[in-house]
Amino acid sequence: DGGITQSPKYLFRKEGQNVTLSCEQNLNHDAMYWYRQDPGQGLRLIYYSQIVNDFQKGDIAEGYSVSREKKESFPLTVTSAQKNPTAFYLCASTEGSGNNQPQHFGDGTRLSIL
Amino acid sequence: QKEVEQNSGPLSVPEGAIASLNCTYSDRGSQSFFWYRQYSGKSPELIMSIYSNGDKEDGRFTAQLNKASQYVSLLIRDSQPSDSATYLCAVIGYSSASKIIFGSGTRLSIRP
Numbered sequence: 673d674g675g676i677t678q679s680p681k682y683l684f685r686k687e688g689q690n691v692t693l694s695c696e697q698n699l700n701h702d703a704m705y706w707y708r709q710d711p712g713q714g715l716r717l718i719y720y721s722q723i724v725n726d727f728q729k730g731d732i733a734e735g736y737s738v739s740r741e742k743k744e745s746f747p748l749t750v751t752s753a754q755k756n757p758t759a760f761y762l763c764a765s766t767e768g769s770g771n772n773q774p775q776h777f778g779d780g781t782r783l784s785i786l
Numbered sequence: 787q788k789e790v791e792q793n794s795g796p797l798s799v800p801e802g803a804i805a806s807l808n809c810t811y812s813d814r815g816s817q818s819f820f821w822y823r824q825y826s827g828k829s830p831e832l833i834m835s836i837y838s839n840g841d842k843e844d845g846r847f848t849a850q851l852n853k854a855s856q857y858v859s860l861l862i863r864d865s866q867p868s869d870s871a872t873y874l875c876a877v878i879g880y881s882s883a884s885k886i887i888f889g890s891g892t893r894l895s896i897r898p
Contacts, residue, residue, distance in 0.1 A: 714874065714890035715830075730885075762829055772818040772837070772878060775886055777829040 674699045678763050678778035684786045685750065685757060693748045693781045695763035704746035705764040705775060708732060715762065721746055750783065758784050789813065790877050792889035799896055805862040807873050807892050812856070815880025819851055819858045822874040824891065830874055834860065865896045 676697045685691045695704065703722045707715040717730030721740040735754025740746055746765075750757045760782050764775035791810045799805040807821075818837055822830035836842045836849040836858065848861040858877075862869055875889040 715888040717885065720885065774818075774820045774832050774835050774876075776832065780829045 676763060676765055676776060676778035678761075678781050680781060681779065683781055683783045685783060686786050688752045690749055690751050691783070693750070693761055693763075693783070695746045695748065695778060697744055697746075697763075697765045697778075699765060699767075699776070700743070701765035701767050701776075702743070703766045703768070704740070705766075706730075706736075706738065706746070706748045707762040707764065709760045709762060718748065788889075789879065789887045790875055790889040792873075792875050792892045794890060795893040795895075797892055797894050799865050799894065801865060801867060801896055801898050803865055805865045805869065805894055805896070807860040807862075807875075807894065808857060809859065809875030809877075809889055810857045811875075811877045811879070811887075813877070813879030813887075814853075814856060816853075816856075816877045817880065818878040819849070820876040820886070821847075821849060821858075821860045822876060822888075824872045824874060826871075862894075867896050867898060870894060870896045 679694045705720040706718040709715050716732050718736050719730055719738040721727035724743050727738050727740050737749045760780050762780045763778045766773040766775050789812050821834040823833050824830040834849040836851045839851050839853050842849045846863045850859045872891040872893045874891045876886045
């Protein structure tokens with residue numbers, strides 16, 4: 673079955689610690705995205721990538737980093753510089769470069785501060 | 787003005803009735819419009835895409851697009867308790883470089 677797999681489902685971060693959220697897709701999609709969702713709020717774009725070895729900052733990139741070394745993988749690192757990381761993190765992908773195509777989401781990772 | 791606006795709700799509709807969800811957008815050049823359903827604690831799920839003016843029907847769901855008035859709506863006929871969720875409107879604008887802009891969502895509650 674094709675889809676987007678995010679892991680882990682739940683993650684806890686200690687003060688000063690970097691953590692990495694995994695996102696893997698087997699849909700052969702070119703474009704991948706990371707969003708943050710806070711309780712009762714909409715989705716805010718963190719980073720996106722339309723092609724391997726290239727990515728762009730979204731609206732709230734500060735305190736986060738990404739890499740796109742393989743087409744199927746787009747991990748997100750939440751660094752210690754992100755002072756309020758508690759949120760629901762969603763990875764998405766689209767066919768082609770994303771023009772006019774809907775995004776499909778993984779099941780999400782819920783990150784909390786210890 | 788937000789790029790994509792939705793009434794946050796909650797919108798309460800009796801079971802079996804029609805639920806009407808509305809969304810307005812600011813980028814007049816927008817070409818692609820989507821509705822997602824998000825259950826509490828879950829990720830968004832695509833339920834409708836619409837690209838042309840008019841209505842598009844899929845089962846109990848109808849999406850309506852009016853580009854001149856810059857609004858898109860979602861009608862849910864014969865509403866069921868399982869339709870209770872937050873519905874996100876999403877738009878790809880001409881000026882957004884193919885990024886999807888999401889509204890904050892409307893919370894829909896179907897009462898028995």
